[in-house]
Amino acid sequence: METSSLAAGLGFDLDFERFATQMVKLLLAYAFCFPMAWDREQRNRSLGLRTFPLVAVASCAFVLVGQSDHGLAGEPQAMSRVLQGIIAGVGFLGGGAIVKQGMTVRGAATAAAVWLTAALGVAVADGELGIAAGLGAIGFGTLRWLGPLKRRAVGGASGADRDGPDRDPLDPAAGSDRGGRRA
């Protein structure tokens, strides 16, 4: 039996142009979320350089499979159920980043960033590069530069005592604006 007929019998699609397109989409999902992952890692967050890309790529793959010829193409309701599954599943992953300590909840921004990363992966899979790039840029900017504004919002003098729910007071690297970045 020829390889192509065997592959056809197993239901495998050996279209290399399609393969290349899918690989590019997976890599784009990886690349767009990388700045956020880098920022979270630098700030010593629970989820970082490995978790974010894996979430983005997996989300992208779920939608790509749903869009395949044997998948749910042309069935928007079925695709919406795939999206619901992704959103709920990522919620559990993000929940692992949230730590309650007394009356304070920490890691909420990281959890939200994981959720945003899943949306980014879905956008790339759907060919919406504008949405994906926007999500990546807005997510990175929010995580990176809203920390100082956040501390200003709660009062400059007390900023050292109340670093916000996403900052770890026990972490020696968390005292500066740059969070986990060390010398």
Added chain:
Amino acid sequence: MISGARARARRTRGAATAAAVWLTAALGVAVADGELGIAAGLGAIGFGTLRWLGPLKRRAVGGASGAGRDGPDRDPLDPAAGSDRGGRRA
């Protein structure tokens, strides 16, 4: 030093593994649907991320302190976790 250890102890561990399990589910669905390209890409990207982003991860949090801060995904109780090779055992 002690406060750093406390901070590490309170940090979530296993997030990358959880995400990898999720990615593996996507890989299985891709194979079942005949999308070998997606499956191969997921396998390669997942393996590369877990395998080679460890050193980059430690660089992100600072080279000098890397020995003390193994990252949230590393198990301090695992005797094989002291080296860069993580869970690989002799």
